[in-house]
Amino acid sequence: MKHVIALSAFLLPACLMSAEASAGKADDVLNIAFSKELEHVDPYYNTAREGVLLGYAVWDALLYRDTATGEYKGNLATEWKWADATTLELKLRQGVKFQNGESFDADDVVFTLNYAVDPKNGTKAQANTNWIKSAEKVDQFMVRIHTNGPFPAALEYLAGPIVIQPNEYYQAVGQQGVALKPIGTGPYSVESVEPGRHFVLKRNPDYFAAAKPKASIGTIDIRTVPDANTQMAELFNGDIDIVWGVPSDQADKMANVGQFQVVNAPTMRVGYLSFDAAGRTGDSPMKNLKVRQAVNMAINRPGIIEALMKGATTVINSACAPDQFGCEQNVMVYPYDPAKAKELLTEAGYPNGFSIDFYAYRDRPLAEAMIGMLAEVGITGKLNYMQYAALREKRIKEGAPISFMTWGSNSLADISAITSAFFRMGGEDDARDPEVAGLLEKGDSSTNPDERKAAYSKALSVIADKAYWTPLWVYSTNYVMGADVNFKPTPDEIIRFYDISWK
Secondary structure, three states, X not given: OOOOOOHHHHHOOHHHOHHHHOHHHHHOEEEEEEOOOOOOOOHHHOOOHHHHHHHHHHOOEOEEEOOOOOOEEEOOEEEEEEEEOOEEEEEEOOOOEOOOOOEOOHHHHHHHHHHHHOHHHOOOOHHHHOOEEEEEEEEOOEEEEEEOOOOOOHHHHHOOOOEOOOHHHXXXXXXXXXXXXXXXXXXXXXXXXXXXXXXXXXXXXOOOOOOOOOOOOOEEEEEEOOOHHHHHHHHHHOOOOEEEOOOHHHHHHHHHHOOEEEEEEEEEEEEEEEEOOOOOOOOOHHHOHHHHHHHHHHOOHHHHHHHHHOOOOEEOOOOOOOOOEOOOOOOOOOOOOHHHHHHHXXXXXXXXXXXXXXXXXXXXXXXXXXXXXXXXXXXXXXXXEOOHHHHHHHHHHOOOOEEEEEEOHHHXXXXXXXXXXXXOOOOOOOOOOHHHXXXXXXXXXXXXXXXXXXXXHHHHHHHHHXXXXXXXXXXXXXXXXXXXXXXXXXXXXXXXXXXXXXO
16 A cells, blocks of 8 residues: 555645556555444445445435435336335336346345344444334235334435345345345445445446446555545545545645535534433433533533634524425524533533533534533533444443534435434434434324425424424535546445446
C-alpha cells in the first residue's frame, strides 16, 4: 500500500500527485472508503448506511423507485396489485439468475420474507419488515404478501431495503456463510470479504438490468478507514477515489487544492439526541420533562451548523426528515436559551446540575460541541464514544441516558421509516409512550393519506411537547472524488455503484 501522507499534503503541488490520481481509472478499480465498520454484509443483519450501499449493489428488491420521478418500477417483480387491503400480489420476472447460477423464482421470495419476519432468526432491520405477516407462493412466478393490517407504505419498502436472497444457497450455508460469501442477483457480485474491513465487488456481466443499469466500472474495492484525516491523505495518494461524509473544514481544503471534485448534497439523514425518558437505565434525570426541555434549550443547533457543518445542513424541529411523507414541522420549538435552561434545571430539582453519560458513535466534534453547551448550563456529559453496532445493541438491550444518534431511514421517503421505528415500543424506543405508539400505528395502517398525516402530526406534537428527542438537523454530506470519477449524488444518500463511471 502506498505511503499514507499527512494532511500537510494539502500544500503539495499538483504535479507531485497527478500520476497517482489516475490509478483507479487505469486499473478500472474504484476505491471507496467506508467510515464505519460494517457488522454484517447481509442487509437483514445490519442497519448501517454502508450496508444499504452493498444491498443495492449485490442484491435486488422486487420493485425499484426511480430517483428522478419517484415512480415505482418493476425489478424482480414485473406486476403488482392489492388483492385486498392486506394482500399484495406480485408477478415475478422470469429468466433471472443469482450470481451462483441458481434460478430466481417464488421460492426465493417466500423464503426471504418469511425468514426475515421470523423472530427466531434475529434479523436486525425489523422496522423494514415488521409490517409483513407472511409470504405465500401462488405458483413458480407469483407470490402473495400478507400484511399485519393495511400498510400503505409497502411499495416504498419493497423498492428499498427488502432484498431477495437465494433460498437454496442461504439454507445451505446459513447466516454465517452469507457473511463471508453473499450471493444476490445484483449488478455486482462479491469477490471477497474481510469482515468489517475490506470488501471487493466485481461487475456482474450477466445482470438482467430491468430497472438498474448494468455496472460500468469493473471492480469496486471498499476498505474501512474510520479516520477522516487518513481518508483525505489516501485521496491525495490515489489510494481512494471517493469518500462521502467529509467534514466541512476538510472538504473546503480539498476544494481549494483544485484537483478534486467536492460536492455538497442534501440527504434524508437526521441527527438527534434521544433521552431515557422511560427510565430504562434507572432513576435517570432524563425521566424529568423539565430536564429534557432544558437540554433542548441548551443546544445551539444553528451555531453548530454554522461553525462545524455548513453546506445544505438545516435545523429540524420534528422527529423525522422534512422530505418524508407525514413529517409535520409545525410543532413545539425550543429556542437556544441557556438562561432558561438553567431555570428549568432548578425547577426540576437540579440547581447545581448533574453528571450523565453521553453516548455517540460518529461526528465526535459535534458530540463534543454539544457536551460543551450542556456544561454551560450545569450538565456534565461524560462522553462514551463507541462503534455503531455496539451502541445500537446497548440501546436495544438496556438503553442509554443520552444518545447522539443519526438515522437515514434506509432512504425511505415515509415517516414510518423513522418515527415509527423509534417510537412504537421497539428496542430503541426511549420514550415508551403508549399514546405516541398508538397514533403512529394508526398512521402506519391507514389507507387514507389525510388520516395518515393527521395521526402523524399528533404523534410528532406529543414527541415535541414531551421533549423525548432533541431533533437537531437534516444532514447534508460532502462528497470528495477524484477528477476522473463521474458520479452525481442523490438526496437519498445512496451511492449506487452501478451509476458511477469514469470520465
